[in-house]
Amino acid sequence: MSAAIVNTIKQCGYFNQGQCLSCRHIQQPLAQQVAVKTQTLQQLLAPFIPANSVELFLPPITGDDSGFRNKAKMVVLGAAHEPVLGIISPSGEAVDLCDCLLYPADMQALLHRLTRFVQQAGLPPYRVDKAKGELKFILLTRSQVRGEYLLRFVLRSHNGIERIERELPALLAEYPQIKVVSVNIQPIHMAILEGDEEIFLTENTRLEERFNHVPLFIRPKSFFQTNPQVAAKLYQTAREWVAEFSPRSLWDLFCGVGGFGLHCASKDITLTGIEIEAEAIACAQMSAQMMGLENVSFMALDSTDFAKGKSAADKPDLIIVNPPRRGIGEALCQSLSEFAPKAILYSSCNPKTLAKDLEHIQGYHLTKVQLFDLFPHTDHFEVLAMLVKD
Ligand SMILES: C[S@@+](CC[C@H](N)C(=O)[O-])C[C@H]1O[C@@H](n2cnc3c(N)ncnc32)[C@H](O)[C@@H]1O
Ligand code: SF4
Numbered sequence: 007m008s009a010a011i012v013n014t015i016k017q018c019g020y021f022n023q024g025q026c027l028s029c030r031h032i033q034q035p036l037a038q039q040v041a042v043k044t045q046t047l048q049q050l051l052a053p054f055i056p057a058n059s060v061e062l063f064l065p066p067i068t069g070d071d072s073g074f075r076n077k078a079k080m081v082v083l084g085a086a087h088e089p090v091l092g093i094i095s096p097s098g099e100a101v102d103l104c105d106c107l108l109y110p111a112d113m114q115a116l117l118h119r120l121t122r123f124v125q126q127a128g129l130p131p132y133r134v135d136k137a138k139g140e141l142k143f144i145l146l147t148r149s150q151v152r153g154e155y156l157l158r159f160v161l162r163s164h165n166g167i168e169r170i171e172r173e174l175p176a177l178l179a180e181y182p183q184i185k186v187v188s189v190n191i192q193p194i195h196m197a198i199l200e201g202d203e204e205i206f207l208t209e210n211t212r213l214e215e216r217f218n219h220v221p222l223f224i225r226p227k228s229f230f231q232t233n234p235q236v237a238a239k240l241y242q243t244a245r246e247w248v249a250e251f252s253p254r255s256l257w258d259l260f261c262g263v264g265g266f267g268l269h270c271a272s273k274d275i276t277l278t279g280i281e282i283e284a285e286a287i288a289c290a291q292m293s294a295q296m297m298g299l300e301n302v303s304f305m306a307l308d309s310t311d312f313a314k315g316k317s318a319a320d321k322p323d324l325i326i327v328n329p330p331r332r333g334i335g336e337a338l339c340q341s342l343s344e345f346a347p348k349a350i351l352y353s354s355c356n357p358k359t360l361a362k363d364l365e366h367i368q369g370y371h372l373t374k375v376q377l378f379d380l381f382p383h384t385d386h387f388e389v390l391a392m393l394v395k396d
Contacts, residue, residue: 018107025095026103029383036071040379043387047377050361051391054372066377067243069235074382075108077232078117079199080144082124082131089124089131091117091144113148116155116181120144123177127169132162137195140166145190145199147224150234151216156186156224160200162193167205174207186210188226200227212289218242220268221296228286229262233380237265240378240388244326244351245269247374247392251349253323259309259338260329264290266353267326271299278322279304280312309334313341321345327352333359339366350393355380357389369396 020026021033031039044066048055055062083100084090092103104117124131124141132139143160159170167189178184187208192201204226213224217238224230231237248256248270258267261279263286271277277299281287284306294302305312309327314337325347327334333356334342342350343366350370354360364372370393378388 020101020103025101026093027096030385032383036068036382039382040066040068043379044377047357047389050357051375054364062372062375064374064376066379067236067239068379069233071382072107073110074233074235076148076150076234078109078113078146080117082141082144084131086128086130087125089121091121110148112153113146117146119181123173127173129166129169142192143199147213149213149215149224151214153183154213155184156213157184158188158190158226160190160192164191171207186213190226217265218269221293222263222265223289223292225285225289228283228289231380236378236380240353240390241265241269243376243390244353248324248351251324255322257322257325259325259327261290261304262286264293264304266328268293268297271302273299276301280307280309282306282308310338313338318345322347324349324351331356331359333363336366339363343368346395348395352391352393354389354391355386360389360391367393370394371396
């Protein structure tokens with residue numbers, strides 16, 4: 007890696023030198039990036055917006071342009087005596103990204119310490135070209151509430167575990183804020199990030215986070231928002247929009263660890279959360295327990311299957327959906343249209359699939375749309391859209 011890298015957020019040296027191109031728009035001011043995103047969103051949703059109703063688009067919500075990211079996915083490169091945590095550049099060189107300014111300063115410092123950890127442990131980085139070595143990735147997640155960490159080592163086999171265990175006490179003594187450490191075994195010679203087997207090296211298995219006083223938990227394999235500052239505003243907005251309908255019953259589909267549902271829940275609301283990943287459901291259940299919520303049921307199921315198994319008599323007052331990039335799909339759109347709740351709150355990370363789904367949700371109209379800039383410097387963003395029964 008070149009020594010003289012100018013690393014300010016508007017001048018990311020890695021980007022300028024073509025070493026990391028992840029932030030395509032980093033050279034544009036954030037306000038300009040958001041203006042372009044807003045235009046894209048308005049164009050995609052134009053078919054669903056009645057004439058003269060642009061006021062339906064509320065002002066976009068933005069956050070910091072650096073230090074906002076809580077998760078680092080580092081490829082481990084180089085050699086055991088000289089490891090590099092980062093990425094392979096487009097030209098094929100190993101690039102150390104410990105100083106990437108998307109991470110808070112304390113996280114950057116810990117990434118440097120982890121580079122030394124790998125060296126001291128003598129863990130050979132996995133070489134994709136030779137199918138040799140042990141350590142594939144280091145995954146680090148930070149909680150904003152207390153600046154604590156979940157640290158994961160992705161290994162090819164069990165061989166490296168002993169070396170990690172040998173060095174771990176010194177690391178944990180120096181960094182008591184590392185609360186959860188695990189090893190994931192990914193034996194397949196492919197660029198997939200993680201395997202099925204997770205071995206915890208600490209007693210703690212989940213990291214506590216807190217958004218707007220709502221306790222949430224981060225587990226190795228459960229989805230968690232990567233921009234806590236803007237995600238907290240997203241959940242808070244959802245809470246306010248939902249409250250306007252005073253629902254007595256609520257479904258949170260694709261609920262993950264429960265962020266939306268738990269923000270909107272109260273002792274008087276019956277909440278049902280549905281999510282495919284069992285570990286995320288266990289986290290949501292723990293949060294509900296901590297909040298003293300009793301009328302809550304979180305289940306590990308496919309959202310479309312869950313909805314298909316329900317009759318119109320079971321319909322809740324309001325349904326929240328927050329699907330992956332592919333959207334909710336035609337079958338679920340049809341079920342939602344048939345249930346006909348008072349309102350549907352759709353949080354989407356892909357406005358193209360949102361627009362497609364809106365074509366298939368019958369009997370509803372948009373009343374509010376807001377853009378949340380969860381992914382600065384990229385083309386991506388989150389949209390919160392409120393649909394009300396005609
Ligand atoms: C964009 S994330 C949203 C998670 C959560 N709502 C939040 O705020 O963090 C989408 C979630 O949908 C889950 N998921 C994917 N396919 C699913 C399916 N068919 N049924 C239910 N959940 C699914 C994923 O595991 C992931 O947790
Ligand atoms: S991810 Fe980090 S290093 Fe890469 S372009 Fe963005 S700011 Fe620069």
